[in-house]
Amino acid sequence: MPTDTKERILDSAELLFSSQGIANTSLRSLTEHAQVNLAAVNYHFQSKDALVQAVLFRRVNPINQRRMELLTALGQPSIGQILDAFYRPAVEAVLAGPEGRAVARLIGRLYSEPGDLLAGQVRALMADTFRTFAESIQRALPGVPQATIIWRLHFCIGIMAHTFGAMELIEGMARGRIAYDDPEAILRQMITFASAGLRAEGESTCAAS
Amino acid sequence: MPTDTKERILDSAELLFSSQGIANTSLRSLTEHAQVNLAAVNYHFQSKDALVQAVLFRRVNPINQRRMELLTALGQPSIGQILDAFYRPAVEAVLAGPEGRAVARLIGRLYSEPGDLLAGQVRALMADTFRTFAESIQRALPGVPQATIIWRLHFCIGIMAHTFGAMELIEGMARGRIAYDDPEAILRQMITFASAGLRAEGESTCAAS
DNA sequence: GTCTATAGGGTGATAGAC
DNA sequence: GTCTATCACCCTATAGAC
Numbered sequence: 001m002p003t004d005t006k007e008r009i010l011d012s013a014e015l016l017f018s019s020q021g022i023a024n025t026s027l028r029s030l031t032e033h034a035q036v037n038l039a040a041v042n043y044h045f046q047s048k049d050a051l052v053q054a055v056l057f058r059r060v061n062p063i064n065q066r067r068m069e070l071l072t073a074l075g076q077p078s079i080g081q082i083l084d085a086f087y088r089p090a091v092e093a094v095l096a097g098p099e100g101r102a103v104a105r106l107i108g109r110l111y112s113e114p115g116d117l118l119a120g121q122v123r124a125l126m127a128d129t130f131r132t133f134a135e136s137i138q139r140a141l142p143g144v145p146q147a148t149i150i151w152r153l154h155f156c157i158g159i160m161a162h163t164f165g166a167m168e169l170i171e172g173m174a175r176g177r178i179a180y181d182d183p184e185a186i187l188r189q190m191i192t193f194a195s196a197g198l199r200a201e202g203e204s205t206c207a208a209s
Numbered sequence: 210m211p212t213d214t215k216e217r218i219l220d221s222a223e224l225l226f227s228s229q230g231i232a233n234t235s236l237r238s239l240t241e242h243a244q245v246n247l248a249a250v251n252y253h254f255q256s257k258d259a260l261v262q263a264v265l266f267r268r269v270n271p272i273n274q275r276r277m278e279l280l281t282a283l284g285q286p287s288i289g290q291i292l293d294a295f296y297r298p299a300v301e302a303v304l305a306g307p308e309g310r311a312v313a314r315l316i317g318r319l320y321s322e323p324g325d326l327l328a329g330q331v332r333a334l335m336a337d338t339f340r341t342f343a344e345s346i347q348r349a350l351p352g353v354p355q356a357t358i359i360w361r362l363h364f365c366i367g368i369m370a371h372t373f374g375a376m377e378l379i380e381g382m383a384r385g386r387i388a389y390d391d392p393e394a395i396l397r398q399m400i401t402f403a404s405a406g407l408r409a410e411g412e413s414t415c416a417a418s
Numbered sequence: 419g420t421c422t423a424t425a426g427g428g429t430g431a432t433a434g435a436c
Numbered sequence: 437g438t439c440t441a442t443c444a445c446c447c448t449a450t451a452g453a454c
Contacts, residue, residue: 005419018323019323020323020324021230021232021323023230023233024232024324026447027448027449028446036420037421038421038448038449039420039421039422039450040419040420040421041448041449042449042450043419043420047448047449048449105321105323109323111371112314112317112318112321112370112371112374114227114229114230114233115229119377119378122378123382126382147386147387148398150383150387151398151402152398152402154371154372154375155368155372155398155402157371158367158368158369158370158371158372158375159364159367160367161367161370161371161375162321162363162366163363165321166363166367166370169320169331169332170363173332173335173336173339174359177355177356177359178356178359178360186360189357189360189364192409193360193364193406193409194364195409196405196406196408196409196410197402197405197409198402199405200401200402200404201401202401214438235428235430236429236430237428237429237430246439246440247431247439248431248432248439248440249437249438249439250430250431251430251431251432252438253437256430256431257430257431
């Protein structure tokens with residue numbers, strides 16, 4: 001339960017933006033949901049765009065910081081360890097509390113949200129993390145061309161973004177055969193798949209690791 | 210250059226929905242772009258929601274039909290062949306003509322667009338294709354549990370959705386080191402990565418295919 | 419810091435002439 | 437089939453009282 005106005009606005013914005021989309025969420029419905037006055041949004045944040053940015057930063061910055069901590073704590077990491085450092089902070093943020101689903105959708109839609117304004121923000125938000133992890137993977141896989149590393153790291157991000165952004169669709173299509181109730185199991189599925197993908201040989205035959 | 214009103218509306222809707230988002234695109238800006246009268250949208254389609262559905266179906270149904278054709282043409286397909294049948298029709302739709310980017314973003318955002326209305330449509334649109342490909346992969350990988358197959362097929366979709374939905378972001382972050390100018394090369398990257406991921410062993414060690 | 423009130427404009431949908 | 441005109445409503449942002 002949030003206490004002050006600013007936090008209540010952020011929490012409601014996160015929930016509504018992620019479930020209905022940003023453009024579909026009016027400041028009126030937002031302030032009604034947060035039980036604050038309409039003008040409070042424009043007082044605490046300057047505009048709706050700035051509010052979007054604040055919602056994003058609050059969740060994604062700590063995740064990226066944790067990713068860096070985990071990665072630098074490893075000396076000469078394996079591919080599996082690098083992926084664990086990348087995925088785990090995000091999966092755990094999704095775990096934490098009942099607002100997890102909203103955070104998941106927020107992260108899941110981060111990369112493909114339309115609009116030039118947001119695209120620039122996301123790029124700035126992710127650039128450092130992306131570069132650091134790309135370099136780490138390159139060191140672990142010295143034989144793989146740089147362009148291939150870049151494509152494959154984007155594929156790893158795509159796996160996560162889709163797992164987080166299409167939860168309802170995935171659950172619905174699975175008809176109970178898979179579920180989101182065990183985050184550690186999902187993490188394991190993601191790492192196993194992405195790990196093999198990153199280490200793939202060009203002609204998709206199997207070689208010694 | 211489209212000739213009749215209905216097609217002009219669909220083309221403009223595809224372009225604007227995919228570049229600005231659905232909620233952010235007003236029927237007024239749409240009809241202005243299409244050079245048709247505002248009332249024409251409600252005459253040819255009944256509502257904005259129905260227009261969204263029409264835009265989706267026009268592009269995705271032929272792709273899914275082609276996927277089925279390619280898959281059934283293969284007898285006992287390998288994982289690489291199954292993935293080619295799944296990815297190629299979508300990648301080639303992105304290739305065809307200058308509207309390719311709009312189609313790509315449309316497909317890329319399909320799975321994570323907010324709103325219950327759309328989610329149900331997407332599920333209905335993809336259910337048959339998903340089930341058929343899941344069964345085909347299961348036959349090619351008899352030792353892998355069903356739940357794992359389902360997760361991994363979703364990961365394969367995530368790879369494609371992110372590659373199509375985050376083009377600007379990916380190009381921007383790559384700073385020229387990768388590009389979208391060679392669709393066959395992208396297809397190869399996707400298939401190589403996803404193929405290794407699908408065939409991964411639980412403990413991410415390497416086994417004979 | 420938080421409120422009310424309102425400015426100024428955009429929205430999807432439709433009725434009815436041609 | 438295509439137009440104009442319009443309805444009824446929602447939107448963000450801000451000025452100014454408390």
